[in-house]
Amino acid sequence: MFFSIDRLSLIEEINKCNRIIDLKSPSPSITGICFDVSVDNLVLISTNTIISIKTTIKLNEMNLNIKQAGNILIRGKYFLEILKKMDDEIVNISCVENNIVVLSGKKLEFSLNILDYNDYPLIAFRENGDNITVNCNDLKKALNQTIISVNEWKQKIVLSGLNFSLKNGIFYIIGTDGYRVSRKRINYWSPQLEGKFETNIPYRSVLEIIKLLPDVGECKISIMDSYTCIFINNTIFQTTVLEGQFPDVNAVFPTDFNTTIFVDNKKFFKLISRADLPNDDNSIPVVNLVLENEKIFIKSSIHQVGSFEEEFDDFELKGIDDQNISFNSKYLIESLRTFETKMIEINLIDAKKPIVISSTEDDSLSQIILPMFSN
Amino acid sequence: MFFSIDRLSLIEEINKCNRIIDLKSPSPSITGICFDVSVDNLVLISTNTIISIKTTIKLNEMNLNIKQAGNILIRGKYFLEILKKMDDEIVNISCVENNIVVLSGKKLEFSLNILDYNDYPLIAFRENGDNITVNCNDLKKALNQTIISVNEWKQKIVLSGLNFSLKNGIFYIIGTDGYRVSRKRINYWSPQLEGKFETNIPYRSVLEIIKLLPDVGECKISIMDSYTCIFINNTIFQTTVLEGQFPDVNAVFPTDFNTTIFVDNKKFFKLISRADLPNDDNSIPVVNLVLENEKIFIKSSIHQVGSFEEEFDDFELKGIDDQNISFNSKYLIESLRTFETKMIEINLIDAKKPIVISSTEDDSLSQIILPMFSN
Numbered sequence: 001m002f003f004s005i006d007r008l009s010l011i012e013e014i015n016k017c018n019r020i021i022d023l024k025s026p027s028p029s030i031t032g033i034c035f036d037v038s039v040d041n042l043v044l045i046s047t048n049t050i051i052s053i054k055t056t057i058k059l060n061e062m063n064l065n066i067k068q069a070g071n072i073l074i075r076g077k078y079f080l081e082i083l084k085k086m087d088d089e090i091v092n093i094s095c096v097e098n099n100i101v102v103l104s105g106k107k108l109e110f111s112l113n114i115l116d117y118n119d120y121p122l123i124a125f126r127e128n129g130d131n132i133t134v135n136c137n138d139l140k141k142a143l144n145q146t147i148i149s150v151n152e153w154k155q156k157i158v159l160s161g162l163n164f165s166l167k168n169g170i171f172y173i174i175g176t177d178g179y180r181v182s183r184k185r186i187n188y189w190s191p192q193l194e195g196k197f198e199t200n201i202p203y204r205s206v207l208e209i210i211k212l213l214p215d216v217g218e219c220k221i222s223i224m225d226s227y228t229c230i231f232i233n234n235t236i237f238q239t240t241v242l243e244g245q246f247p248d249v250n251a252v253f254p255t256d257f258n259t260t261i262f263v264d265n266k267k268f269f270k271l272i273s274r275a276d277l278p279n280d281d282n283s284i285p286v287v288n289l290v291l292e293n294e295k296i297f298i299k300s301s302i303h304q305v306g307s308f309e310e311e312f313d314d315f316e317l318k319g320i321d322d323q324n325i326s327f328n329s330k331y332l333i334e335s336l337r338t339f340e341t342k343m344i345e346i347n348l349i350d351a352k353k354p355i356v357i358s359s360t361e362d363d364s365l366s367q368i369i370l371p372m373f374s375n
Numbered sequence: 376m377f378f379s380i381d382r383l384s385l386i387e388e389i390n391k392c393n394r395i396i397d398l399k400s401p402s403p404s405i406t407g408i409c410f411d412v413s414v415d416n417l418v419l420i421s422t423n424t425i426i427s428i429k430t431t432i433k434l435n436e437m438n439l440n441i442k443q444a445g446n447i448l449i450r451g452k453y454f455l456e457i458l459k460k461m462d463d464e465i466v467n468i469s470c471v472e473n474n475i476v477v478l479s480g481k482k483l484e485f486s487l488n489i490l491d492y493n494d495y496p497l498i499a500f501r502e503n504g505d506n507i508t509v510n511c512n513d514l515k516k517a518l519n520q521t522i523i524s525v526n527e528w529k530q531k532i533v534l535s536g537l538n539f540s541l542k543n544g545i546f547y548i549i550g551t552d553g554y555r556v557s558r559k560r561i562n563y564w565s566p567q568l569e570g571k572f573e574t575n576i577p578y579r580s581v582l583e584i585i586k587l588l589p590d591v592g593e594c595k596i597s598i599m600d601s602y603t604c605i606f607i608n609n610t611i612f613q614t615t616v617l618e619g620q621f622p623d624v625n626a627v628f629p630t631d632f633n634t635t636i637f638v639d640n641k642k643f644f645k646l647i648s649r650a651d652l653p654n655d656d657n658s659i660p661v662v663n664l665v666l667e668n669e670k671i672f673i674k675s676s677i678h679q680v681g682s683f684e685e686e687f688d689d690f691e692l693k694g695i696d697d698q699n700i701s702f703n704s705k706y707l708i709e710s711l712r713t714f715e716t717k718m719i720e721i722n723l724i725d726a727k728k729p730i731v732i733s734s735t736e737d738d739s740l741s742q743i744i745l746p747m748f749s750n
Contacts, residue, residue, distance in 0.1 A: 078680060081653040087645065100681070108649065108685035270462065274483065278456040305453060306475070310483035 001070025009062035017046035018076035029119035129224025158244030200242035376445025384437035392421035393451035404494035504599025533619030580614035
């Protein structure tokens with residue numbers, strides 16, 4: 001095996017593969033990254049059994065020049081550290097002996113021990129499933145906005161990830177832990193996939209997809225068997241999916257409200273952040289919102305720490321001027337943080353019904369939080 | 376107790392006190408910060424038994440307005456978090472009940488539980504010792520340049536910190552772990568303190584002094600009994616010192632060399648960084664420097680990882696063009712990082728004698744490293 005390639009581009013491609021690797025895996029070969037060099041391309045593959053990544057560099061892309069085909073299995077971490085320390089624009093990579101790869105530049109040479117390529121499992125990528133195409137930046141934003149409601153350790157397995165579905169011309173991304181729901185809607189018209197395109201992506205996989213998504217361009221989401229693939233430029237990201245039926249949260253979304261508070265998101269966020277009292281013992285921080293006489297009173301207290309009270313009148317109101325409702329302040333803070341609009345709306349029914357946070361400036365996102373019955 | 380003060384300034388002063396606190400201390404009162412409010416100033420005090428800090432804010436400084444004197448003992452961490460979340464420019468702090476302090480702004484009020492002031496130990500500050508005055512930035516730089524050679528866990532206690540001494544019109548700051556020496560010289564003429572002014576500052580205390588030192592102004596270093604105080608603006612930093620006789624490293628400094636290599640510091644640093652092969656099992660990374668035919672060959676290898684070799688000719692030479700010497704690459708890298716000058720000099724005698732790194736652009740700093748006998 002012998003090829004040369006642009007050093008910085010190779011770092012980027014190895015980084016994609018290296019991030020998902022579980023160095024604590026009992027099988028050493030799984031901790032490696034495969035380099036498959038053929039006459040016309042270089043393919044890098046890595047896996048952690050849940051997620052697998054395959055990235056392909058074609059001849060002449062990234063200055064790739066292949067002199068001899070071959071396969072090796074490297075330790076990504078060491079390989080990356082060494083590539084980063086080099087100064088050369090182009091790096092030569094060769095393997096003559098079985099267990100050593102040589103990285104060389106103009107005046108220097110690294111010889112690195114490698115793993116045994118023959119120990120690496122064969123990984124099948126399901127590349128031909130039902131698929132939809134979305135904007136990378138839209139998808140990244142949507143995942144960040146909805147992942148907040150997912151509890152990775154939820155006992156009901158299907159809730160420990162995000163639900164993707166296509167219904168009524170809308171691509172829904174939904175997360176819920178039973179106490180709150182994050183829902184993102186992206187218009188997407190595809191009659192032949194209506195009601196058929198649905199998958200549940202594990203929490204960890206969502207985090208990795210977010211890291212992999214660039215700010216520009218489009219990506220393809222493809223589902224097949226119990227796998228979902230995301231095609232991003234020259235890279236295929238494949239994850240196993242969560243089994244089970246995701247609850248139909250759209251059906252339980254409240255639509256009629258007694259009170260709507262229109263408020264500047266930043267100001268309201270700071271107010272609730274103040275009510276979120278510091279504490280070490282992980283007690284659930286409850287914040288109480290009282291609306292009366294066109295004023296909001298925010299109160300909170302934690303036995304060991306102390307208490308907080310603030311009066312707030314910088315908002316507009318529609319509906320009943322009389323509410324008294326309590327929440328988990330962490331949930332409220334995390335929800336508020338997902339809105340990029342200047343103004344938001346807090347929609348209330350009464351002390352026992354879920355609140356819905358939304359924005360008329362961008363109606364694609366809704367955050368629901370169940371109240372707490374602290375009083 | 377009742378006073379008001381500029382919120383951001385108070386955050387800064389509490390930060391100074393809070394950093395040194397050991398939250399794992401078995402005595403809860405020691406984890407607090409004392410507020411001593413008298414008619415004309417506010418004094419904050421904290422301690423971790425090794426280091427104590429006292430910072431004084433006079434009436435009208437930082438908008439300090441005292442309405443009623445008194446003493447309280449607060450939990451710094453919570454107090455800081457709450458101050459940071461507030462928006463008000465001025466914060467009111469009052470204590471009416473025994474066990475609660477109230478922080479209030481225009482529209483909000485925090486009530487916080489506090490610790491029992493009567494449990495706090497009396498801390499004596501030795502303010503009137505022998506003292507010298509130095510530029511804060513010079514001192515900060517000197518501490519950063521010399522702390523690298525200190526091993527906090529050294530069995531010989533006196534070596535587990537930095538030595539300050541005044542000899543022959545020079546204020547020396549010296550650190551050594553037995554394998555290397557970092558020496559900084561600052562001109563300082565004070566006949567009455569010659570040979571008398573000497574102290575050994577523990578490693579952790581040095582780190583805290585570095586954090587406390589501003590970029591401008593002067594500070595006073597004062598030694599008395601087994602304490603050293605640093606006076607920085609309105610703050611007194613007091614530390615216990617290390618007992619024992621610090622070795623006279625000046626006497627063992629080599630002065631005659633067979634070879635001097637003049638080299639660009641950044642380029643040489645990158646070269647040695649490359650030779651510092653990645654490894655997980657904490658094996659000592661040995662780097663071998665061979666000088667011959669006006670070329671430097673840098674080699675390194677780690678059994679489990681691999682090997683490295685680079686040829687380097689971008690340097691000037693004085694003396695013998697034939698050396699073969701090995702070092703701990705971490706020591707060499709740390710030493711090179713302390714030089715701010717463009718060019719440095721690497722002074723060699725032979726494979727068994729210490730090397731001295733220095734710079735004619737700034738001769739105040741010298742770094743010595745003992746070679747390793749790897750071959």
